[in-house]
Amino acid sequence: MKILFLGPPGAGKGTQAKRIGAALDIPHISTGDMLREHLAARSELGLQAEGFMKRGDLVPDELVIAMLLERTGHEDAAGGFILDGFPRNLAQAEALSVSLGGDGLDRVVVFEVDEEEIVRRISGRRGCAGGHIYHLDDHPPVREGVCDIDAAPLEQRPDDAEDVIRTRLAVYRAQTEPLIRYYQQQGRAVKIGAVGSVGEIQERILEALGG
Ligand code: AP5
Secondary structure, eight states: OEEEEEOOTTSSHHHHHHHHHHHHTOOEEEHHHHHHHHHHTTOHHHHHHHHHHHHTOOOOHHHHHHHHHHHHTSGGGTTOEEEESOOOSHHHHHHHHHHHOSSOOSEEEEEEOOHHHHHHHHHHEEEOTTOOEEETTTBOOSSTTBOTTTOOBOBOOGGGSHHHHHHHHHHIIIIITHHHHHHHHTTOEEEEEOOSOHHHHHHHHHHHTTO
């Protein structure tokens, strides 16, 4: 199954993509995680992306599209994948559609969350370098500031600062939200209410995916 999770920053896409990917045995492909790995490694791509990410702007299409298409070509993605954070504008959606050929994506799951909850989720988010995600109130680690899984320190993402969140939300509304209509017109989009416990949302997504 080729699945896309679409929704505003902080909607819970990454949290759910990890769980659903494990449940369906398909890889979770997050362009945000990939870019953060490049940034941590100080690669050429990471250095080019850094300023855009810090401001909350989109990284230029030519960098992101090449990175994503290289990843979806890996053998582990041959049986399907969950895309999280890509595409984020029409040019990216069309590049993906061309690369997938005839059938395209099987399902686009649209996460619906109001803005107040988004800000609450993002401001309480903490994560480790290994990509494990926590929330100070809803999903705290057992030991404060330490990842339960790999014992790495938990930190706030630099782009989770309040002024950057505002830019990310504005960029989402202007460039990414129009993709909901794009996929609705293709009959691929299914909306889910993304407020509730992580387990409840997982059930809703599995139901929306038809099992
Ligand atoms: P990216 O990493 O993709 O960020 P995002 O889309 O803004 O999404 P987030 O990671 O903020 O949120 P999420 O929906 O995954 O929520 P999460 O599960 O963590 O992109 C970062 C940057 O990279 C972009 O700004 C851009 O610069 C660049 N970039 C990436 N892709 C690009 C592209 N294609 N083109 C150009 N540039 C690109 O959950 C959030 C919090 O809520 C967590 O604390 C979690 O524990 C908590 N939570 C989750 N579910 C629940 C629940 N049900 N109830 C309560 N709390 C919950």
